[in-house]
Amino acid sequence: MKEPLPQLDSLFLAALDIESPEQRATFLNETCGTNLELRHEVERLLKSNELSGSFLEQPAPELDATMMFRKGSLNGDVAIHAGPATAFDQRQAVVIGRAGLSVLKNLEGTINVPRILLRDSIKDGPEPILKPQSFELPDRDSDSRYQLQGEIARGGMGAILKGRDTDLGRELAIKVLLDSHKDKPDVVQRFIEEAQIGGQLQHPGIAPVYELGQFADRRPFFSMKLVKGETFSKLLADRADPSVDRAKLVGIFEHVCQTVAYAHSRGVIHRDLKPANIMVGAFGEVQVMDWGLAKVLLAGGVADEKKARNTQLAQSLIQTLRNNTGSDHPGTVGDLGSAGSQTQVGSVMGTPAYMPPEQALGETDHLDERADVFGLGAILCEILTGKPPYTADNGTMVFRMATRGKLSECFSRLDQCGADVELIAITKHCLAVEPSERPRDANVLTERITAYLASVETRLRVSEVERAAEAARAEEALHTVAETEARARAERRAKRLQLIMAAVVLVLVSIGGVAAMRSAVVQSRLKDDALNAERVAEEAREGAVKAARREQALAQEAQDLQQRESELRQQAEVREQTIQAMLYAAEMNLAGQAADDVSGLRRVGQITTSWGPERVARNLRG
Template sequence: MSPDSPLDDVEALRAIEDVCTRFENADPSERDIEVFCQGFSGEQRTALLRELIGLDMELRRRAGQSCQLSDYTGFTELNRSLLEAVPSTFLNTNFQNLVDDSAKPTSPRYQVGELIGSGGIGDVYRVDDTFGQRPLALKTLKRQFQAHQSAIDRFHREGLLTGTLQHPGIPPVYDHGTLEDGTPFFSMKLVEGQTLQQILKSRQAQRDDLGDLIGIFENVSQTIAYAHSQGVIHRDLKPHNIMVGRFGEIQVMDWGLAKRLGGDSESDQDVATEPTRSAVETDRSAVTQDPSSGETPHGSDLTTAGDIVGTPGYMAPEQARGDVDCIDARVDVFGLGAILFQILTGQTLFQGVSRDETIERTRRGELVDAMRHLDQLRGDDTLILLCRRCLNPDPAGRPVDAAEVAGVTQDYLAGLQHRIRQAEIERSRSEVRMIESRKRQRWIVGLTGALAAVAILSSVIVSDQWIKAKRAAAAESMARDIAEQEAEATTEVNEFLDEILTSSLPERLGHDVTLREVIDHALPVLDGKFTGRPHVEGSIRRTLGESYRWLGEPDIAERQYRLALAAFEDANSYNELEVLETKDRLAGVLRSRGDEGDFAESKRLRTEVLTRTRELLGESHERTIAAMNNLGTVLIEMNELDQAAELFRAALRQIDASPHPEQYSRPALLVNLADVDRMKGQWDSAEAIYLDVLGDPQASTYESDLAMIQLGQMFQSAERYDASLHYLRQSFEVREQYYGPRHPLTLSAMRKMSRVMDEAERYDELLELLGESLDRHAQEYLPAAGPICEARSLMAKALIGLGRVEEAEQYLEETIELISSERGAKHKYALAAKKQLDALRTAD
């Protein structure tokens, strides 16, 4: 949009969209364009006319009425060129063949990378946000549509609507507007993974991964339930629009056809009344396409343009008929039913039927063949019945909205986990009875270090809980119920841990069983085990969350913390301090991700924890001091440095005023205060504080290590490489001894050292370090994982720096081949290695 356009005003956009929504929802006899334009003048009236004419033409065409551009020439302010800009005049034009759209958009903020999706009027690029220092997806309006104001307006409204939907299952929109080169855009979260369609196509058999797929379906239903609660319907649900990220995150994409129900709110934004493909392309905005899938954003599964709103085979009959007055949340319920049908049967509703025939059968509600397939299924009666209800041709026979679908699916999964748990328990008991005492003793001695760590950790936790419970039981009578509950819970936790360790015998999980495998094994056993005793489940899930957090699995950790909080809320009585501790740990996971939305929730949670802890325990209690420190760390991440420093100083004042300052963790506060100084550029002050911490006998190993790391990175920024490596080596040695040679923190220290050596051009040292580092990383990471690719790139640089150019060239060729075989030739790591190789050959 031009800077002078009245539609740059968000309120103007919303006002126009409000009118369009009311126009679409009005009775056909009352759709008088002139009446709906009352109150608008100038360029806003022209823009509104353009929208209403295109909408009116589409609604009349759906109803079987003929319409021509000449029907609207009475509006004198619209000349012929404006009329021809109405989207209905180019519904079936293949602009891809008419316009060269190969040029990428340009922006000083966004470094535009590869095109990862294209369809309709939108392109999606992978970009690096130089401002936020993170990769994003950038959706732009194709150049051939930038001359059409109607398409521009609708593109912006799509970004506005998507941005109002704040849910973990919907990719957040970070920014929208117009790039410096005039291209309309909005940026959003980048999610790399596969579409549900790709996952379904890769199944070898109909029942493969059914439990996982139903879990995905339940997540999608919950996301759509949220949208329905906000008065928004999606209108284009299909497996192609559901993303499953590499770490299990599930996102519902393509909100271009979304519609806000009603129309009496200024925020109503019916971004999908556009009959063109402008609002319906598959936003591969969070996807790196899988070239082996045979799919393309330009394929036949893209939303149909011009004829109907939605995708044949997934749209409801009322959508296919164009019955605007009948469209509500139940069209999404039908779409969910079509997805569930595909999960259960391995087929689409109209498998092998032409597009036109699919539309006609959908309009007539003819689903006889689909119902026959459902009749042939065995088991899963709950899901089959749900699928039938969702696919009812009559909207009145379907669940009222996605929340009902999600509820049924959630209950099914809970029952499924219960059955699995019972089977596992019985199998474990049977095996335990068969194991001789001598064999079990041999297993205990020979178990891997990781599993031993679990046992030790568990015993420490249980012992600590037991002591706390017994002490509390002897305290004031008002705490007796909680104390007895904790003592009872400890016994049950002991039994649960014994069950998990027993079921993790080498005969079952292998002699190389790892910590991760043991706690993974615990999750399905835990589901449904403590029904009626939610306080026990909450305690265990909190511990599992902490384990996953340290294993570098923040998404799983977050889920366990949230489930723990939900369990505590279900308990009749609970220890509020335990709940506050769980909220603080959840906030820690959210903070560690580095996402702005996660920072905001982390700040909210830790503010709540601090406020309530002060009320319960007082200003000077050690838990209050810890809460102040933890909130301050979030404020640092949000660049609220002055507020963070004040919290740290206030906490230090409380410690200094205490008669027993030794009970507090003063060094941790000092390290964080030094971080504030370092970020403000006050390096001398920061260095002095870090060194004080290193010399403090009260500092824990963790606190001393943190000071070493921060000193190393600060000296690296100052190009004082000797000092930097001195402290980073100290940190590495501490971590290797304390955590082990292959712990993620130990490997992280090795990577930090290698980066400094590279900057300092100490290639002999770098080559030696990388040899050891790659060996260790290879035992913990996949061959083409990010840390390994980084190490291989540095290895090539070291070889070049030592004049071993031919070795470097061969090494880069091997790296490219490795990454391409594992992640594809167009993956960013493969492209980076190729760029490095090209630069080497050019230099030669």
């Protein structure tokens, strides 16, 4: 073990008090003399102290390049010395580290970095890349963990690239802002809003967002799950007739309704629901895509939104870094903007063929969950009839039909499509021109679709039992016919035997003893024939007994199915009561929170009035 140098600590502290470099050198010459090792150690400590002090006073350039501060936040020095709790409030953020940086590259040389790659599924389907050399592909960053392989699809705001996370070994869909929009702040903000909304909507029916980042060319991107499969639009178009696979497609539609119902529970409406924005994966997974036009509703609905715009105090149900406002008209980072952030008057976003009239007219102040309910009804219309609600020779005519809510031709197609009356009624209810006449939200629609599918399953089971009972009755009739024919044959044979015996008697009378011997032989044969006839009759009787037992078993099965149907109906009623009680509790909680503020008394009245006797048939207050 190396012995500590004498006087090292005291010399270091003494030299540290001398500020002039010349005076410090003279001091070391005098105190260290010829002990070069001692002088080297003192100088090393002094240099380390200088580096440490400069780092604390000013971050290293490498760290400074990885820090971003929002407009209006504290500067870097204050942020580092004060700590996150002091330097940033809930509307300010600091991001440390580069998005997309490969962690495994940093670990190379320190450990044996593993590279585990699973085999591709045989059901993944064909390669989705459409443009391997897309102009939207950014330049390759050597430090990035993303390998970009080509363009999958493109929308009005961004392009979807197929990528691979080399650290985790998984394929990704990476949505990047189009190069033509990178200098448009409002489009950039809407793009970020889409990522933030998608990142907070945690549901199996919504592709999860993994990361939000920025490429070297300053374009933002976010990575998400790559769903391999087909669009719902393709599945509908590939049918030979709208009646083909109708039950299967309605089952997929139920999953879509459940996903949208979850989004509505989080205060988000999609505003562009259509078959092309629904992916059906290779293993049956159903996901609602493209939340680029999604709007975050304010907690109190349209009335509260107007009030919040006047006071500039609105706050979204889902918190994002976009002024805590709605999502129609992005503001600038750091300002409050207008509450609800409405689009400019007259601007329309969405797909006219599936659009409710209020959205086509640009009435964004009045859009709520019922706009999505119309879109879901439009999808159901295409499932049943093969076409969306509005069809015309050109886009202008389709848009004009959407603004006027012209659905007479659509309803005529529905009446002639041959689907169940109940399903047609649900579709028309969703496509009502007036929002107030539609189901309140996707959760209400989901309950109706689920109940319909359950009733269809029950009807199928009952039909199967009836077919089985009919088959048993037919089989029993066949056995009865066979038994009757067997008895007729036995009677005919007995008559023939009687005639033969009479003839034998006559012969015996005429020819004496020889005839008697022959008569004995004939009688033996007659006895054998009689035994055979009796055996045939016995077999027919046994067949009839078996048929009767089968009919009894089928009747018992039908009774069991009826009992099961009754139990399912009771379970559905209990579930509906439970959901109603949960909704009641949630809204009463909101009423309690609103009651803390004098301005919220009106909201309390609205909530309590909505739970009057005309809405519920029992006391939900426990």
